[in-house]
Amino acid sequence: MKLVAGVDIGNATTETSIAKFYNDKKIEFISSGIVKTTGMKGTRQNIHGIFSSVKQALDKVGLSIEDLNLIRINEAAPVIGDVAMETITETIITESTMIGHNPSTPGGLGLGVGTTININNLHEISNKDPLIVIIPSTVDFMEASEKINREFNNGRNIVGAIVQRDDGVLINNRIFKKIPIVDEVTLSEKVPLGMRAAVEVAPVGGVVEVLSNPFGIATAFELTPEETKMIVPIARALIGNRSAVVIKTPKGDVQERIIPAGKINVTGEKRRKSIDVDEGAEEIMKTLEFCSPIKDISGEPGTNAGGMLERVRQVMANLTGQNPGAIKIQDILAVDTFVPQKVKGGLANEFSMENAVGIATMVKADKLQMQAIANELEKQLGVLVEVGGVEADMAIRGALTTPGTNVPLAIIDMGAGSTDASFMSKEKRNKSIHLAGAGNMVTLMINTELGLDDIDLAEDIKKYPLAKVESLFHVRHEDGTVQFFENPLDPKVFGKIVILKEGNMVPIPGDNTLERIKTVRRFAKEKIFVTNALRALTTVSATGNIRDIEYVVLVGGSALDFEIPQLITDALSKYGVVAGRANIRGTEGPRNAVASGLILSYRKEDDKNE
Template sequence: MTVIAGVDVGNATTEVVIVADGVILGAGRAPTRGRKGSADSLRGAAAVARRVARQAGAVVDEARIASLRPVDTSVRTVPDVPPPTGRLRVLRAGVATPGGAGACVGVPLLLGDPAAAADHAGPVVVVVPPQTRFDQAAAGIRVLLAAGTRVGAVLVASDEAVLVANRLPAAIGRVPVIDQVDSAAAASCTLLAVEVRSPGHPLTTLADPVALGAAFGLRERDVGDAATISRSLLDYSNAVVGLTPAAAPAPPPPAPDPSPRRDTDAGDVFTVDLAAVWDAATARRGSLGRAFLVATLHRQPPDAGAAATELATLLGIPVASPLTEPAAARLGTATTPGMLPGAVVADIGSGTIDAIAADGREAVVAGAGELLTLAVAEALGVPRAAADWIKRGPCVRLDGGQRYEAEDGGRGFLDAPAPAAAAGMLAVPGPGGLVPFAGRSGRQHTPSEWRAIRLRLKQAVLAASLQRALTALGEPGTRLALGSPAQLLLVGGPAADNELVGVLTRSLPVAFTVGRGNLGATRGGEALGHRYAVALGLALA
């Protein structure tokens, strides 16, 4: 009886399956050491093979490994270059703690400046300089009101909008008060437009280019600038826009990338534009990062048998490379009950999606689990380790204590109280309990909003990569006869994502049925689930 070890060195995980006479004796996995195909990764694979053999009580006679092609994922931040807006300028938008409510368009009046104390027939926007305390600002505004000045809004340089608003006389009502505003820039404007709405409610004047143009008395040639400004303020609940005496100079073009990509051995490159994902998911502006994510699959190494030679030296047994990774994945997946003879197999890994048809046609494309992790990390501004858990499925919002709100609006109680510091944040189950998270710059997402963003990210990364792989195979559904079934079986680590079947089903033609592999279930021994497809296929080859 020959005992064979199938070894699959992935970009993130190394998996080993030991088989004898077609019966699975044992399986195990560990994180890949170093870069896929490196000497460290092969030393790690040898250690996993020895451990699995020891746990199975078997002596391995030979091993099999496919040629290895690494994938690199990276992020390239998009410089946020504002478009030209003529004489209009956004001075502040989306502060966390504004005061008051309403909208006002008026001339700026710098508090404490004797030169600005002249009479104004219309409303004024009081600009509080940074050195002025909130109580001094409120006292100064009361003096202006007593002198007959029509105060329509207040801008505060420090973070004290609520403190100032709470000390204003009731006679002027709840005028809009916005803080963290550049007082010098505000005071230099000809007119200021200030608007504060309830949290979550859109602006009605500043986000309407017609209303904004009328409020500022803009000429026809400035209408396009008003439209640009209003478009940038969608989804904000407070903002300040200034009208300057002259148009600002055009912003300089972004500096060239100091480290352009020089992947001369790149076999496939997949890029995801996060800004396009946010627009498709109708995510609130300013709540997510902006970047291009790049996954690069390197070409087949010149010496395809180098990994087998190195592993043979490490294990001291013969090692062969009988199959490619996609072919091995199909052979391993064929041990799934209910798999149709003509099924397409998609092995979704950390770096690539490997697809193989029944007739042996195969395609390997960059962009898979690690790219999705990177997208979530960049979107929320969280570490990749946290993003790896956040991406996996539904979240809850922690309402304090043990109460939570689910993505479908349902409410319930946790088994144990959540940390007080996590109140109001979203959270997902992690290896040591709940993993709380928020959006960039502290902006909170609702559970349903994050669900829409998360599913859209999976659509943009995993579904788009799978479509590329199926198109390369010639299997996007266009060649199927009307009514003929086409089965797609998913294997690999990301196939554990319970949302993935639904995401891919929505993105594929109706003729496709999508399911997960259950490897080894038609063989003796314990079934392996959706993992170990390549390792099992190599061991059975």
């Protein structure tokens, strides 16, 4: 009897399957284990995670490392995670000629255009030119309203106010003449005095119309056509806001430096082509298809695309000890997205949503590197360790243990960093593909598009459904159904959009609506998983036609997601394909496919040796 462990090193988790091989060729799976992957997939840092996963599986059945006869690890294709999954766009670095702001509680109504002045210096002005008063935090709402009313009586032409405190409504309720008042300007001391400014407040339920229009700003400030081009990010940042303030800074402040998005150079076995990132994700993916099969991908030097792809090579070279020139990029996934770009010179961290292209990158697998990991692990554990087959091929062997499956069969292995596919024909011939982009890329897009700056929160948004807490006794789920509670909910979640995570309600900060969060989440999953599923199946199909595949089994951690399998099933139903989530060995669900496949493929090799 032999005791064999199959270990699947993934981007997020390391999974183990333990089986007994009897002399009569019988095989018995006895245990499985799963832990977080240590280090980047396909590097020596994985060894600790491999040990922990194997030990966890052995502990469940009262066995130890010494009882093992063999450990088989997968040929892990490294996927650069955080470094490669970036958004690329043209970067314009500007000390802006304009400053914008949008508080939640403005006062008054209308548009006021005038010269900025500190409220304490109003007595120094003798003319009747229009004025925008700056009210610092040292002046409370009572004092401010008294001073404004007094100056109204003295004939001062006050047409708007910028307030540091949250006093806009309080001041508006106490002055004789209604003017637009923008408050919560925390950096009011940085507002230049004696400069032309515009303040606009829309009615309740309305949005600013003049200051969200580049030509409206140009009219208010008498800008030249060239200056109008410069204020487009400010106008875009203020679209949809109820209030805004825009101030012209002193002449000569404008400094602009453009870092272009750049070109991506794709080198295939027979064709080579360059594509500008500005042309969008669809054109980039068409270029990849045109040059397939891919030998290497690089970026234009001195651009955002070039910098990202070279960092990929450098990071992988540092981790593996190889020369950066020897690192080959096997695949990229490009997705159109939006990124919030901070408006330079803003008073309250204003952002403008800019078009961008999200990129996930896969580095070509190096079997020699995996062999080095196997040798090191063997030395540390004193157990024979060998590198098994390609991940996708191992996954299909594991997937065939799902009750109700048979060849011809295709699998889609959806992990954290990559989407792999394999097809096994009736003649047991395999064809497989590894593609960049999976769960981590979805998390990145959610984090970026919603402006969260919290990758853990974005991961939760990806994995769990949403609800809106409408009272202390009921919530409305994202599908519109209402749930009532006997006991009051935590007041901290009242009125919030929450993530329904394992029986808890996790509030999501910010002003994003439930519908927007849901839309961003589904869009990210569709763009990455559905796109990669169709790419992968087209590649592994014997004829290049998905319709020739009858059954598709979904495996991997992302197959556990509450909506990804349905999205892929819906997409494949158009091709007449039966698709569903796997249940490996009838017990493991969609997990453990590769680890189980490593065990099953060893049985075939063992039979050959005899």
